[in-house]
Amino acid sequence: xxxxxxxxxxxxxxxxxxxxxxxxxxxxxxxxxxxxxxxxxxxxxxxxxxxxxxxxxxxxxxxxxxxxxxxxxxxxxxxxxxxxxxxxxxxxxxxxxxxxxxxxxxxxxxxxxxxxxxxxxxxxxxxxxxxxxxxxxxxxxxxxxxxxxxxxxxxxxxxxxxxxxxxxxxxxxxxxxxxxxxxxxxxxxxxxxxxxxxxxxxxxxxxxxxxxxxxxxxxxxxxxxxxxxxxxxxxxxxxxxxxxxxxxxxxxxxxxxxxxxxxxxxxxxxxxxxxxxxxxxxxxxxxxxxxxxxxxxxxxxxxxxxxxxxxxxxxxxxxxxxxxxxxxxxxxxxxxxxxxxxxxxxxxxxxxxxxxxxxxxxxxxxxxxxxxxxxxxxxxxxxxxxxxxxxxxxxxxxxxxxxxxxxxxxxxxxxxxxxxxxxxxxxxxxxxxxxxxxxxxxxxxxxxxxxxxxxxxxxxxxxxxxxxxxxxxxxxxxxxxxxxxxxxxxxxxx
Numbered sequence: 216x217x218x219x220x221x222x223x224x225x226x227x228x229x230x231x232x233x234x235x236x237x238x239x240x241x242x243x244x245x246x247x248x249x250x251x252x253x254x255x256x257x258x259x260x261x262x263x264x265x266x267x268x269x270x271x272x273x274x275x276x277x278x279x280x281x282x283x284x285x286x287x288x289x290x291x292x293x294x295x296x297x298x299x300x301x302x303x304x305x306x307x308x309x310x311x312x313x314x315x316x317x318x319x320x321x322x323x324x325x326x327x328x329x330x331x332x333x334x335x336x337x338x339x340x341x342x343x344x345x346x347x348x349x350x351x352x353x354x355x356x357x358x359x360x361x362x363x364x365x366x367x368x369x370x371x372x373x374x375x376x377x378x379x380x381x382x383x384x385x386x387x388x389x390x391x392x393x394x395x396x397x398x399x400x401x402x403x404x405x406x407x408x409x410x411x412x413x414x415x416x417x418x419x420x421x422x423x424x425x426x427x428x429x430x431x432x433x434x435x436x437x438x439x440x441x442x443x444x445x446x447x448x449x450x451x452x453x454x455x456x457x458x459x460x461x462x463x464x465x466x467x468x469x470x471x472x473x474x475x476x477x478x479x480x481x482x483x484x485x486x487x488x489x490x491x492x493x494x495x496x497x498x499x500x501x502x503x504x505x506x507x508x509x510x511x512x513x514x515x516x517x518x519x520x521x522x523x524x525x526x527x528x529x530x531x532x533x534x535x536x537x538x539x540x541x542x543x544x545x546x547x548x549x550x551x552x553x554x555x556x557x558x559x560x561x562x563x564x565x566x567x568x569x570x571x572x573x574x575x576x577x578x579x580x581x582x583x584x585x586x587x588x589x590x591x592x593x594x595x596x597x598x599x600x601x602x603x604x605x606x607x608x609x610x611x612x613x614x615x616x617x618x619x620x621x622x623x624x625x626x627x628x629x630x631x632x633x634x635x636x637x638x639x640x641x642x643x644x645x646x647x648x649x650x651x652x653x654x655x656x657x658x659x660x661x662x663x664x665x666x667x668x669x670x671x672x673x674x675x676x677x678x679x680x681x682x683x684x685x686x687x688x689x690x691x692x693x694x695x696x697x698x699x700x701x702x703x704x705x706x707x708x709x
Contacts, residue, residue, distance in 0.1 A: 351474050452587060453586070567668060579593055583634070584621075
């Protein structure tokens, strides 16, 4: 009977059976030698699974078992025509998942030495808060062009010469004023021209003697019962401009923009020169008030003219000359001062007034001071006007250049007054130069009589003032002389 060979219908199982048969036919020592030559596999982590076959063959083995259960082994002389399967790894070989692919890290780029460094970040300058209102800033003035043969005029100054619209109270909801301008005054207007470059202030050209500028001002006045709300000349010149919260201004139907404290540091007057025309002009101010404000606002239009110092001096003597009797009465009023503390009355019989100019240290020529100044000392008009700062010799100084050298208050040309009493005293001293050669101050008594103060008398006068001050202090604080006594300490035990 011929020898029959059992064959599996699956070629993979058949190949595995042949490998096992070949292994059993080998000698025992050769089989042990093969195991000895195999390398020892290292210990694997827990997540690595042990398997006799690759992962992709495990589902295939499950299908083969299911097939063998349904179809038992049968005799076959020839294997089925199937494609050869890939070789199966040995049972002791462990299949591991492929490691992740690691991309090589490129080396740091080397910058050549001739390559310039990258530019630093651009830093923009801080923009001013009033950038959008730069057209409202004070214009840059330029002098008028003179003929070649003309001699340079005297340095000009802007001075208020008139009030086309007098001071009036701003009452809600509307105030309207009308005034007239001649054709001659219209030709003399110094108008403002907008700047041709973005972010630059406007310009005011053709500044010369006789040119006119209109300004609208508003101040705040604390009104009281029985007192007029309108400010007097001294209060008007001393106070800063303040605009109400809700206010709208038009001149001849054109809107006037105002400069507020939030953007300009303080409220500033409004320049309305460009809105003026020959003939009738109308000012309309609409104020929306809530009725809760205790303050009263007073407005007015100032007309400034570019004048010389000689013209301003003549105007001061004509309009703002303080008579000698009125000036002497003011000095006598200050000679006696009453205080309410402990019924102390400090009375002095004389007062000392300097007659030297703080600029030239010589006798004052024309004694003037600001209308708002509270001191009796004066300064020379010519030295004061000639020492004001100018951007150019032919241009007038700006408003903030006029300040009193004694107290620092505002002292514009229209605010100056002439002290008639000191004017007469200085005229007498100049007529007798040998007698009053080194005199720097005078002494005025309670009757209004004056005398020159010498250096020795000045020292004694200072000592007298120190003694009076010391006596006043001891009278006000009687315990001063008792401070040198020993202090007794009393200890109270519990």
